[in-house]
Amino acid sequence: MLNELSIKNFAIIEAISIPFQKGLTVLTGETGAGKSIIIDAVHLLVGGRGSAEFVRHGEEKAEIEGLFLLDDEKHPCYEKAKAFGLEIEEGMVILRRDIAKNGKSVCRINGKLVTISTLREIGSTLIDIHGQHEHQELMDETMHISLLDQFGADEIAAALEDYRQVYRAYDTTQRKLKNLSENEQQMAHRLDLLQFQFEEIQAANLQVNEDEELFEEKQKLGNFERIFEAVQSGYTALQSEQKGLDWIGLVMGHLQDAADLDPAYKEMYETVSASFYALEDVSTSLRNELELLEFDPRRLNEIEERLTEINGLKRKYGSTIAEILEYAAKIEEELETLQNKETHIGQLEQELSSLRKDLKLEAKQLTDLRKSWAKKLTKLIMKELKELYMEKTVFEIKFGTAGDGFTKNGSDKAEFFISTNPGEPLKPLSKIASGGELSRIMLALKSIFSKHQGVTSIIFDEVDTGVSGRVAQAIAEKIYKVSVNSQVLCISHLPQVAAMADTHLFIAKKTKAGRTKTTVTPLTIPEKIKEIGRMISGVEITDLTKQHAEELLQLANELKMAN
Template sequence: MLSELSIKNFAIIETLSISLEKGLTVLTGETGAGKSIIIDAIHLLVGGRGSSDFVRYGEDRAEIEGLFLLQKMSHPIFKKALELGIEIEDDMIVLRRDIYKSGKSVCRINGKLVTISVLREIGSTLVDIHGQHEHQELMDETKHLSLLDQFGKDKVTAALEEYGQVYRNYEKTLRKLNSLNENEQQMAHRLDLIQFQLSEIQAANLKLNEDEKLLEERKRLSNFERIHEAVQLSYNGLRGEQKGLDWLGLVMNNLEDAAVLNPDYKELAESVSNSYYVLEDAARTLRSELDNLEFDPQRLNEIEDRITEINQLKRKYGPSIAAILEYGAKIDEEIETLQNKETHIEQLQKELVSLKKDLMVEGKELTSVRSHFAKELTRAIHHELKELYMQKTVFEVRMAKLENQFSANGMDQVEFYLTANPGEPLKPLSKIASGGELSRIMLALKSIFSKHQEVTSIIFDEVDTGVSGRVAQAIAEKIHKVSIDSQVLCISHLPQVAAMADTHLYIAKATKDGRTKTTVKALTEEEKIREIGRMISGAEITDLTKEHAKELLQLAHNTKVY
């Protein structure tokens, strides 16, 4: 759920901080007070298209930040965040978006800078905004298949996974076959190219980690003089008259004499004696190193040439010797395939026929499972529409076979059809006219899919326009029903909807120092009565209006309880 929303310098909002609760939150207020501006801010927060026009006049940037609390580990955002490298701690995620007056937009998720596309991808799992003219997934026929699959839950997922395993093998085999069936001239050119490449790699006779060893050897040869000087000085410091070992030998002999006279010096004498013999061994090693140190300019030239050769191969075939050798093995296999093309084509064609049969079996099983849930969904939608006084409306989930037969999602094409008037033909849901009828249809669909989409928050922006009376009451009850499974924010002008609110926020605007500001206030019970009364009768609120408002609130309470 969206727990905290902070808005600064956005349109007519100077600064606003709203704490939101579970259940149904209704936003009401006079026209132009800024209700829709708050929804616009949330829309931008989850990846909507931004504009410098949103920045409050006279300010450099608008800032929007939202804290979302995640209540289910099964929520799809955890998987998406993992894929995108975004850490989620304590089941909380913070989205932030800054829009500058230059038009630049900066997005962050849990403090990490992200692109607008990533923000939109994450945001789509958190918030679903539905306005009278903005119907999102439910009005997009390309999304109907996934909505049906969500409704089918585990059974569809299992069937789709079985199908998907075969489909991936089918696609892989098909790509190989298509590659072998390319133009003969192209194939000949390809064969010539990779034969040359393999010959070049093999001629180099590369060894793993060879480049690292060469670089180390080059470093030693390039610094020969400095190394030789350092070793020589080290040896000279230890060996020779009045040098290190002479003085240390003197100390050792004197301490040994002292230890004979006083046992307290025995441990110290042994320590110095050990150091003497260790340094004596070091001196012998240094002498041996000096005898063996030789500078070979020819070897340095050979190393430089070999490193250059390896680097040229890296530029062509891979960033490392391991990658070059791997590429060589790959094209060696491809050469064998191209040279024996006909045999491989015949083998792949047999594999493809077998896979196609398996794919058809799995595809039909997936279609069968979807057909079952399509009927279940149809029944569920009709039940919801009946509760919204649309019992004569006919809804249908239409399934058809894909023209290309197979896709990653199966063999099916799904689209929702509907007619609200008896005698009229069913039409695609995407072509239904807007208005009060459409609001009820969308609410019926939302009531079903809110349980399956796992969206954290659903926002209804004046979806109740054009309805009244018993239909308004039905819509209020339906919106509250949706809020049982998902947090719902709703801008409404219907008193019936306002009465159903678990939290009622009043949006107002005022002028101060010549500037318009928007404020938000959570209403007390008495303030709710006055606001619902205003929604019923307009500006003048009478005692009768208040009684009507109280009656609505009591009715809403009884409906929610029972």
């Protein structure tokens, strides 16, 4: 849910910070007070198109920041954030957008700079803004199949995954066959290239870790003189007359005499004795090394040439010898395929034919399942529309076949159709023109899909325009019903909607020192009665108006208790 919204220097808003609660929050106020400006700010916060016109006159930039709290570890925002390398800690997502007076935007998510497209991707999982004439997911026919799948939940998801497993194998085989069926000239060029590469790698006769061993040997040859001098000096220090071993031997003799006289010196004698014989072994090893050490300039040249050859292959085929050999194995397999192309084409065609049969079966099962769930969804939507006094409306989900037969989502194309008056033909949902009808249809759909879409917050921006009376009451109840499953923020001019609010915010504008600014005030019960009375009567609020407002609030409370 949207927990808090901060807006600074945005349009006529100087600086406000609005805490939001769960459930239904209704924003009311006089026309022009800034209700829609607040929604505009939220729209920009989640990636809407920005403009320098939004920056308050005389200021350098507008600042919008929102804190969202996620109470579900499976919320789609987590997956999106992971894809963009963003971390979400303790279920908190902070979106921030600054718009400079030159029109440029700076976007951040949890303090990390992001692009506007990333902000839009993340924002789409947090807030769904619906205005009377704004086509959202429900109005986009390309999204109807995914909405139906969401409604079918785990049952359709399982069937779709079974289908996709076969589809992935089918798609891979199809691409292999297409690659093998390319024109002969391209195949011949490819074959020549692979043969050259494979022969070049084979001729090098590479050994794993060979380059590391050669480099180590090169280091030794390059430092030969210093190594020889150090070994020789070490041997001389140990073995020459009146040097290391002679003196340690002398110490060992003296301690042996002492140990023979007093056992207390035995341990010291044994320590020196062990050191003497160990150093004697070292001395012998050093002498052998000196006899073997020989500088060979030709070997150094051979190593340099071999390393140059290996580095040349690395530039072409991989950063390590292991990667080069792996690449060689890969192209050897492709070479074999190209050299025996006709045989492989036949095998792939057989495999593709078998996979196509499996795919048709999986696609049919998926289609049958979707049509079954479509009937359930249609029945629910008709029920919702009836409750909104659109009992003569006909809703239908029409199925077709996807363009090329099979896609990753199956072979189906589904679109929502509707007829709002008897005798009129069914038309695509996106072609509905009447604002009042559109509002009710959207609410009917939202009341069902809000449970399945996983969006944290839903904003209705004056979707109740053009309705009144019993329809207005029905719309108020539907908006509240949506708020049971998702946080709902609603700008409304209907007293019936305001009465259903869990939180009622009053938006007003004031003029101070020649400048206009917007204020947001949470209303108490008495203030709420007064505001609903104003919405009922217009300007003058009478005792009868207050009584009517109180009755609306009482009715709203009874309806909430019933739910």
